[in-house]
């Protein structure tokens with residue numbers, strides 16, 4: 069495989085302002101992983117099913133971006149949603165990722181285990197959609213827990229049923245995107261269904277897991293009082309599991325990737341939210357008793 073497939077410098081899921089992210093990122097791409105290039109298609113499919121390999125877009129070491137402390141964030145390739153504001157449409161197709169052996173990923177976690185423990189950090193699986201490859205992700209998490217390393221799953225929750233209750237046991241924290249509060253708006257924003265996200269959040273809560281909710285605020289798309297109220301009501305059903313809600317203002321840092329990939333970009337002329345709008349939305353969530361950032 070190539071030494072460095074891609075050095076990740078752009079933001080994901082609207083969270084990371086590029087300057088902040090670049091300054092916090094120590095390394096990236098897929099350097100240091102052996103890739104099972106020799107496997108034929110049938111063997112690869114079987115290895116994917118069992119989690120012996122995973123298709124990875126990139127990885128990096130960052131601080132306070134994808135969970136607490138210093139973290140190794142692994143961006144899995146493949147996503148079933150098509151969010152209008154996606155920052156990384158280059159992660160949509162699983163086949164565009166690099167196959168990585170499970171053992172290689174576990175060795176990487178082992179290498180940084182002391183750093184994670186010293187900083188209260190750990191490993192985060194993100195994407196793309198991390199739940200598209202549940203066997204790989206959950207086996208790495210199992211190994212991480214055996215090493216005493218904190219685990220975090222960053223997901224839309226859309227593939228709720230891909231993740232068994234047993235797999236949920238090895239998640240310490242879930243960053244879950246509640247992209248809208250009703251089915252119609254959710255479908256407009258993502259092309260998918262909202263119900264699985266709600267169910268996944270409730271399963272996490274029942275299992276005693278911690279949740280950080282992320283909501284991307286796009287003027288004219290997700291910002292209506294009704295939509296925000298509905299998102300807050302969904303968060304209510306996650307109860308005490310929620311530590312805080314991140315209200316992430318839309319920005320245009322992802323636009324060049326849509327252009328590069330020649331995918332029609334639906335938010336070509338969209339603007340980020342005003343300070344006034346952000347305040348209104350934060351106050352809506354706060355009125356439900358949530359800590360909001």
Ligand code: SF4
Pocket residue numbers: 081147148149150151153154155156157159195196197224258
């Ligand atoms: S869920 Fe998929 S389409 Fe939506 S923002 Fe994340 S990677 Fe992009």
